[in-house]
Amino acid sequence: MTALEVLDVNTNNLEGELPATITLLRNLQYLALFDNNFSGTVPPDLGKGLSLTDASFANNSFSGELPQRLCDGLALQNFTANHNNFSGTLPPCLKNCTGLFRVRLEGNHFTGDISEAFGVHPGLDYLDVSGSELTGRLSSDWGKCTNITRLHMDGNGLSGSIPAAFGSMASLQDLSLAENNLTGSVPPELGQLSLLFSLNLSHNALSGSIPANLGNNSKLQAVDLSGNSLTGTIPSGLSKLSYLIFLDMSKNKLSGQIPGELGNLVQLQRLLDLSSNSFSGAIPSNLGKLTNLQKLNLSHNDLSGPIPAGFSGMSSLETVDFSYNRLTGKIPSGNAFQNTSADAYIGNLGLCGNVQGITSCDLGSGGASSGHHKRIVIATVVSVVGVVLLAALAACVILLCRRRPREQKVLEANTNDAFESMIWEKEGKFTFLDIVNATDNFKETFCIGKGGFGTVYRAELASGQVVAVKRFHVAETGDISDVSKKSFENEIKALTEVRHRNIVKLHGFCTSGDYMYLVYEYLERGSLAKTLYGDEGKKKLDWDVRMKVIQGVAHALAYLHHDCNPPIVHRDITLNNILLESDFEPRLCDFGTAKLLGSASTNWTSVAGSYGYMAPDNEGDREV
The missing domain is CATH 1.10.510.10 (Transferase(Phosphotransferase) domain 1)
Known part of the structure; x- marks a missing residue:
């Protein structure tokens, strides 16, 4: 038995612990124990003095450390220990196994510095160490692994920047460095990887702009850059990725307009997610060409205008999310738009459509009888409005006659040019009168908070939009000095100029009588x-x-x-x-x-x- 060179007992449903006598196989070169129910630890002396070329412990329940001299002979080529409960450091001799071809270690709890575990492996084809607790920085030596096709290091604690040398891994097809602590920019050199079809750099702390030459990776099918701090605009060159089926750039700091050229990515199927950024302007109608797309998320941006009507032709759409923008107009038809909940449209200025919980765009229907009905309604409304206006005019005259001299003073800030330039909700989607009506002239039942600053009210407008209104009483603070006035101006200036998803949005402000008003988005929790x-x-x-x-x-x-x-x-x-x-x-x-x-x-x-x-x-x- 000591002369045995091959031990292959894979997929036999064997269980229990490995016997310590396995270390007596002095000529062992090929060890295959994968796909069983082994548990416990691997004998620590396994591999000592041997020249193992293949070792597989994959898909068992092993725990503890790997034998530290497993690759004593530096002949190891194929090494798989994935999906166990191994912990501790990787065998130090692994770094010097220059003949490594395939290594799978994902789904364990390995620790230690990754630069101490791996060196230069020119023949390496496949490496997966995802889901462990490895730390350290990525070495530029990885660029010398010119034959590697798959490199997965996601879900560890790696830090530092992505070396530009990664662009030298000419055979690389699948790169995942997600869920680490990587910083710095996305290397433009990654655009040199002509065979790359999957790139996942999500959930790190990467910054800077998206390299325009990523559009040179013509075989890319999936790109995930979400959960970073990337800035700037989306390069229009990405529209050249004709095989792309998945694109996620959510939860960054990207800005500018969404490039209409993204509509040329006609193979996009699984996802287009640009949410939680600072995109502005209109939604490009060209995105309606994405007829294979299943999931579209443009929420939590600063987009305005309508959702293009042409989106009705996106027949493959299953889910959409346009919430928390400044969109207006009619929601397109189609199952994905009509069958979703109102949450997909909440936080916009004035969307309407045939969606439960959303205001209908057209409350009437056509036809002669409808026209006659409309004329009756119009006549009635005109009469009622006339009576209301007369009553309001009379009330104003009475109030003006009864005002004390102190109450006749108009707040000086009303005449300031800076204040006049920042008028109430300048897009004209709602007015101060809408606020008054929504709160029944600021009755106590609509109050949701009080403090030294004044009182906060919840106002649900006729459009369905909900806002929070702060009301300050001028008399409580006395005469407003130049210093106080400047402080108020600075506060409004700050809130009207900042654009960030983690800072409350100011819709507008005004002064009326003895009160100043600030109106914010309403946060339900x-x-x-x-x-x-x-x-x-x-x-x-x-x-x-x-x-x-x-x-x-x-x-x-x-x-x-x-x-x-x-x-x-x-x-x-x-x-x-x-x-x-x-x-x-x-x-x-x-x-x-x-x-x-x-x-x-x-x-x-x-x-x-x-x-x-x-x-x-x-x-x-x-x-x-």
Whole structure:
């Protein structure tokens, strides 16, 4: 038995632990134990003094460390231990096995520095170490693995940048570095990989722009760059990827208009996801050419105008999401549009259509009798409106006669050019009168919060849009000095210029009589404090959700400090000033004490914020 060179017992439903006597097979070269029910540890001396060429422990329940001298003879070519419970470091001798051809280690708990586990392997064809706990930086030596076709390192703790040398792996077809801690930019050299059909760099911390020459990878079928911090626009050159069936660029910081050229990706089938970015402008009608597409997500952007009517011809669509934009007009026909829930359209200015929970575009029907009915309705409405206007005019005269001199003073800010230029909801989708009607002239039943700033109301407009309205009483603050007026202007300027998915959106403002009004988007879960300390917080705020909230607030602060000009310092980050969307995405709000730092200003500011949350500095607070 000691002269045995091949031990092949795969797929025999064997169970139990490996006997220690297996180490007595002194001539063993080929070991195949895969697809059984083995458990326990592998004898630590296995491989010592041997020249194993093939070793497979895959698809069992092994645990503990791999034998550290498994590849003593440096002859190992095929090594698979995937889908077990192995832990610890990989055998150090693996680094010097230059003849490695196929290595599968995914689905374990390996640790250690990846640069200590692998070296230069010119003949390597396949490597998968995904789903472990490997750390360290990627070496440029990987560029010398010119024969590798599949490289999966996703789901580890790798850091640093992606080496430009990855563009030298000329045979590479499938690259996945997702769910690591990689930083830096996407190397333009990846555009040299002419055989690449799958690229997954999602859920890292990559920044910079998307390389335009990714459009040179003519065989690409799947591209996933989601969950990074990529900026800039989508290169129109990506439209050359004629075989692309999957494109996900969601949860980045991309901006500009969506290129109409994306409609030329006629093979797109599984997904087009551009959500949670800062795209603006109209949705290109050319996207209607994507007749094979199954899932389309354009939510959480700043898109405006209608959903193109031509989208009705996208017969393969199964799901759509246009929520949280500034879209208006009629929702297209088709199963994907009509059979989805209203959540797919929530947070827009004025979408209408035949969708449950969405306002209908046409409440009447054609025909002569309908025309006669409309004339009757119009006559009735005109009569009623006339009576209402006369009553309103009489009420105004009475109120004007009874106003005290102090009440006759109009807020000085009303005459300021800066205020007049920022009129109420400048697209004209709703007016101050709509707000008054929606809150029944700000009755207590619509109040959802009170504080030192004033009162907050929930207003559901006739269009179905829900907004939050802050009302400030001028008399409570006394006469508004030039300093106070400038502070109010700065706050409004900050909120009207910032565009970030983790900062609450300001719809508009105005002054009327003794009151000032600010109108924001409405966040249904309310404040983080309310959720965290309520019954719901105990059930749903697990660590993943809490991390999501922390990351969102961090992204908002980074945007305010580094991407705004001038930079904006919030100065009052509290649980009450963080609002939550339905999916627990956070929105930073309440910029009442915020400060805009001009080029000549200093980072030192006067004391501001809520007690218990201010920095412990007696001379001032700094938000770094």
